[in-house]
Amino acid sequence: MPTPSTRDLILDSAQSLAQTRGFNAFSYADIALELGVRKASIHYHFPSKQDLEAELLERYRSQFMAGLASLDSNGDSSVVVLQRYAHLYSSTLKNGRICLGGMMASDIGALPETLAPSLSSFFEEQVSWLVKVMNEGKENNELNFSGTVQSHASVFLAALQGGLLMANAMNDQALFERLAETLIAELQ
Amino acid sequence: MPTPSTRDLILDSAQSLAQTRGFNAFSYADIALELGVRKASIHYHFPSKQDLEAELLERYRSQFMAGLASLDSNGDSSVVVLQRYAHLYSSTLKNGRICLGGMMASDIGALPETLAPSLSSFFEEQVSWLVKVMNEGKENNELNFSGTVQSHASVFLAALQGGLLMANAMNDQALFERLAETLIAELQ
DNA sequence: GTCTATAGGTGGATAGAC
DNA sequence: GTCTATCCACCTATAGAC
Numbered sequence: 001m002p003t004p005s006t007r008d009l010i011l012d013s014a015q016s017l018a019q020t021r022g023f024n025a026f027s028y029a030d031i032a033l034e035l036g037v038r039k040a041s042i043h044y045h046f047p048s049k050q051d052l053e054a055e056l057l058e059r060y061r062s063q064f065m066a067g068l069a070s071l072d073s074n075g076d077s078s079v080v081v082l083q084r085y086a087h088l089y090s091s092t093l094k095n096g097r098i099c100l101g102g103m104m105a106s107d108i109g110a111l112p113e114t115l116a117p118s119l120s121s122f123f124e125e126q127v128s129w130l131v132k133v134m135n136e137g138k139e140n141n142e143l144n145f146s147g148t149v150q151s152h153a154s155v156f157l158a159a160l161q162g163g164l165l166m167a168n169a170m171n172d173q174a175l176f177e178r179l180a181e182t183l184i185a186e187l188q
Numbered sequence: 189m190p191t192p193s194t195r196d197l198i199l200d201s202a203q204s205l206a207q208t209r210g211f212n213a214f215s216y217a218d219i220a221l222e223l224g225v226r227k228a229s230i231h232y233h234f235p236s237k238q239d240l241e242a243e244l245l246e247r248y249r250s251q252f253m254a255g256l257a258s259l260d261s262n263g264d265s266s267v268v269v270l271q272r273y274a275h276l277y278s279s280t281l282k283n284g285r286i287c288l289g290g291m292m293a294s295d296i297g298a299l300p301e302t303l304a305p306s307l308s309s310f311f312e313e314q315v316s317w318l319v320k321v322m323n324e325g326k327e328n329n330e331l332n333f334s335g336t337v338q339s340h341a342s343v344f345l346a347a348l349q350g351g352l353l354m355a356n357a358m359n360d361q362a363l364f365e366r367l368a369e370t371l372i373a374e375l376q
Numbered sequence: 377g378t379c380t381a382t383a384g385g386t387g388g389a390t391a392g393a394c
Numbered sequence: 395g396t397c398t399a400t401c402c403a404c405c406t407a408t409a410g411a412c
Contacts (some may be wrong), residue, residue, distance in 0.1 A: 006377080024296035025212040027405060036238050041378050043407065098294065102350070105357035106294035110213035110282065119360045149233040151370040155356070158367055162290070162350030166342075169293035170308045179346055186374060194395080215387060229396050231389065 007045045009035055014056055019097035023053060034107050050112050054134075057115065060100045061122045066087075078137025079184060082116045082156075085088075085130070086180035089160045093176055098168050102161040127153045134187070144185045152187065159183055195233045197223055202244055208287035211241060211295045238300050238356065241292075248288045249310045252276075256317050266325025267372060270344075273318070274368035277348045281364055286356050289314075290349040315341045324376070331375045342376065347371055 004012070008131045012035045017026035017080060028049070043165035046052035072081045092099060101122045107141030108116060130153035145152055159179065192200070201222045215236070215338035216227045234240035255276060260269045280287060289310045296304060318341035327330030333340060347367065353366035 021298040022210060022212060022295050023294070024210060025362050028407090029404075036378060040380080040408085044377060047407080049406070065337055096297065105353040106286065106291055107210050108211065108357045108396090110209040116357065116359075123354050123358060132349055145374075147370050147373055154351075154363060154367050155370050155374075158350035158354055159343050159347035160350065161353055162346035162348065163342075165290055165293040165349055165353075166311050166346055169296045169304065170311060171304075175342060179342050180338050182335050182343050185335055186333075186343075216389090217386075226397060227388085228390085230399080232395060235389080360388065 006037065006185040007037075007042070009094060010042055010045055010052075011056060011059060012050055015060065015100060016095075016097070017055075018056060019100050019103055020095075022103055026112050032155065050114070053111065054118070057100065057104060057118050057122065061118070061125070064101075064122075065125060065129075072133060072136075078133050078142045080188065082130075082132050082137075082184050082187070083180075085133075086160060086184070088175055089164055090173075090180065093164060093167055093173055096168065099161060105161075115132060118148065123157070126157050130156055137187070145187050154182055156187075194223075194225070194229070198230055198233055198240075199244060199247060202240055203248065203288060204283075204285070206241075206244060207280065207288050207291055208283075210291055212298050238302070241299065242303060242306070245288065245292060245306050245310065249306065249313070252289075252310075253313060253317075260321060260324075266321055266328065266330045266376065269321050270318075270325075270372050270375070271368075273321075274348060274372065276359075278348040278354055278364055278368065281352060281355055281361055284356065287349060290352060293349075311345065315347050320345055325375070333375050344371055344375075 006077055009029055013031045014026070017030055030041050031042055032039045042052075046055065068085070071084045071088075089099060101119065102109065102121050105123075106117070108119065127150070131149050134143060134149045138149070160183070163176045163179040167173060167179075189304055195207065197217055201219045205218055216230050219230055219276065222226045230240075233241065256273070259272045259276075272302055277287060289307065291305070292299065292307050293311075316339070319337050322337045326337070348371070351364045351367040355361060355367075
């Protein structure tokens with residue numbers, strides 16, 4: 001594992017701050033303090049905060065999709081794959097974070113409009129992946145539900161996003177675990 | 189209808205800004221501009237922003253609960269009551285807003301800790317009300333599902349909150365409507 | 377690439393006249 | 395209750411030395 005570049009360290013710090021406080025509640029000064037560099041150095045890598053935010057979402061999206069690809073690479077059952085998916089969200093909760101996509105969605109009214117398309121794509125890719133997994137589950141008779149797969153995929157994602165918000169605000173990790181379990185049981 | 193007091197007008201403006209931009213993305217200057225008063229006047233009614241935020245949540249919570257009380261005052265079926273509940277959320281979406289509780293939950297990491305208990309209560313009251321409605325629906329054989337009522341109530345609320353986030357970010361009101369429909373159908 | 381220094385603006389908040 | 399005036403801290407961002 002090579003030493004992370006300053007650029008990556010900045011993104012890591014910014015992502016942590018964005019997931020815990022929100023996009024409009026952290027500053028270059030916060031990152032500078034955490035990394036022990038000057039604000040001007042951050043502006044060298046990301047001239048404007050909008051540049052930083054855009055890169056933040058893009059990196060998160062690509063890393064998240066790469067993670068999804070590895071979730072269903074084996075021949076595991078759809079139920080197990082969905083459990084692993086839910087665990088991706090659950091694990092962010094342990095650090096007092098919520099999904100970066102969900103956070104950005106809540107801040108969308110105060111962010112540059114140029115970020116909206118990327119954010120929409122993030123959600124659409126999640127739903128598409130869930131649709132694929134649920135379709136496979138139906139074909140294998142591991143999943144069984146009425147209504148369109150698309151609708152159930154949207155509900156699944158929305159419930160996890162909202163569940164993260166609630167569990168984090170109430171400081172109740174068990175709430176999220178029960179919620180995810182119920183969601184998956186409902187599809188069987 | 190008496191003329192609203194300045195205090196109420198301030199709360200109305202602040203609530204609109206908080207629901208669209210977030211708690212850390214509006215200022216006293218924004219409210220002052222909208223109402224045509226000076227910032228100092230707002231500080232007279234709400235000395236600190238924390239005071240304003242606390243009152244904002246408390247008013248929202250009490251108004252929301254009053255609204256819920258009128259939703260199931262008649263002998264309507266549980267399905268209809270749940271549809272009306274979902275419509276409460278749907279209607280905020282039309283103004284480009286999300287639920288104030290959901291917004292505050294996403295900002296909780298950048299808000300005073302004193303607000304957390306009130307926010308937890310907000311979610312707990314929503315879930316308790318949903319549990320009551322779902323229990324009645326089960327007794328009347330209008331609703332039919334496995335798993336605890338508590339879990340399904342949590343899922344229901346979480347999915348609506350997350351659905352608001354997604355539909356607002358993607359500017360797709362129909363997404364929310366389909367999502368709500370699927371959620372209710374799943375309980376029958 | 378990182379630094380010092382600084383500009384120009386906005387944040388929440390207060391004092392005191394009316 | 396609302397105003398003018400002001401304070402100080404913090405924000406994003408840039409210029410220019412090293």
